[in-house]
Structures are given as structure tokens and as C-alpha cells.
Amino acid sequence: MRLFIAVQLSEDMKDAILRTMHEMKKAGVKGSFVPRENLHLTLAFIGETSEKDRIMEAMKTVRLKPFHLSLNGSGNFGDLIWIGLKGNQGLASLVKDVRSALDKAGISHDGKEFMPHITIVRRASGDYKKVPSPRGDMMVKKCSLMKSEQKDGKRIYTEIFRLT
Numbered sequence: 001m002r003l004f005i006a007v008q009l010s011e012d013m014k015d016a017i018l019r020t021m022h023e024m025k026k027a028g029v030k031g032s033f034v035p036r037e038n039l040h041l042t043l044a045f046i047g048e049t050s051e052k053d054r055i056m057e058a059m060k061t062v063r064l065k066p067f068h069l070s071l072n073g074s075g076n077f078g079d080l081i082w083i084g085l086k087g088n089q090g091l092a093s094l095v096k097d098v099r100s101a102l103d104k105a106g107i108s109h110d111g112k113e114f115m116p117h118i119t120i121v122r123r124a125s126g127d128y129k130k131v132p133s134p135r136g137d138m139m140v141k142k143c144s145l146m147k148s149e150q151k152d153g154k155r156i157y158t159e160i161f162r163l164t
Contacts, residue, residue: 002048002148003055005098006040007069007140008159009118014039016071016136017083021120023131024081031079031124038157041069041085041118043098043143045110055145056161058105062097064163065090070137074128075117081124082117083134091116094143 009017014036021033046055067090074083085091095114102109121128145161 001050001052003046003052003160004042004146004148005044005046005055005059005102005143006042006146007094007143009039009041010136010138013069013071013136013138016134017118017120020074020083020131020134024121024126024128027126027128027130029081029121029124029126029128029131031081031121031126033121034119035154038155039118039120040146040157041116043095043114044102046102046107047110049107051107052145052160054105055102055107058101058107059098059143059145059161059163061101061104062094062163064094064141064143066139066141067091067094068137069140071118071134074133076124076128079122079124080119081121081128082119085116085118087116090140094140098143 070086072084072086142164144159147158147160
């Protein structure tokens with residue numbers, strides 16, 4: 001099964017991002033827009049694994065201290081458009097602790113340097129920079145182990161474990 005650890009976004013934050021995505025469409029941006037229910041912040045991408053139980057045990061060793069998360073600008077990685085997040089000590093600590101717990105449990109994950117962002121459009125074309133970035137914030141009180149699967153041509157994310 002394909003797994004990742006993420007912060008699921010508040011409804012208000014999703015609403016703010018969706019308004020921006022709508023404005024991008026009106027401004028002529030084309031591409032594969034991420035569905036509302038799939039908007040999230042990835043902390044660690046694990047990929048294909050059968051180690052679900054070991055990952056959950058590793059997550060249980062992480063102590064999550066609630067922290068504030070704010071949207072901050074936008075950018076792109078090639079043809080992928082994202083919304084940025086203000087970095088803060090709470091987020092940095094959570095990412096470090098989650099990845100460290102995975103490492104200690106011998107669970108391989110994408111160890112790229114963490115750059116906080118929320119993917120909103122894949123295979124994008126057009127000038128997204130004409131559209132103001134969304135504003136929004138939330139308190140992070142949990143993170144989730146998520147399963148990613150393809151169903152009827154759509155990517156479906158399902159929470160299978162929650163760390164609070």
C-alpha cells in the first residue's frame with residue numbers, strides 16, 4: 001500500500017485555497033487541480049510498503065505539541081503549483097520527530113529537505129502569479145498516516161491512523 005504522513009487541513013483553510021484555485025481557473029490556468037478532499041501538507045512520503053503496523057508504532061513515539069500554521073505565498077516546482085506555509089518551530093519539530101521515528105523504526109521514506117507546501121495543481125500551464133495567494137491559518141493538533149490509492153481513475157486519500 002502507498003503511504004504518507006500528513007497534516008490534514010482545516011475546512012477554513014481548504015476554503016481559502018479553493019477560492020484561489022477558482023481564481024486561477026478564471027485567469028486561464030490549466031492543469032490537474034487537486035480535489036478539495038485531497039488538500040494536505042505532507043510531512044513524510046513513505047511510498048509503497050507493507051509496514052503499516054510498524055509505521056503506526058513509530059508514530060506513537062512522537063509527541064505532537066499543537067502549533068499554528070499559516071498560508072504564505074505560492075510557487076512552483078516545474079509544472080506543479082503549490083501554496084506555501086510559514087515555517088515555524090512547531091512544524092519543524094514535528095517533521096523532524098516524525099522522520100526520526102521512521103528512521104529509528106527502519107522505515108524508509110523520501111528524505112528530501114522539507115519545504116512546507118500544499119500541492120494545488122499538477123501539469124499546470126498558465127500564469128498563476130496573476131492571482132493573489134490565499135490567506136488562512138489553523139491550529140495543528142494532529143497528524144495522520146494516510147493511504148493513497150487509485151479508484152476509478154481518481155486518487156483517493158484515506159486516514160488509517162491519527163496521532164494527537
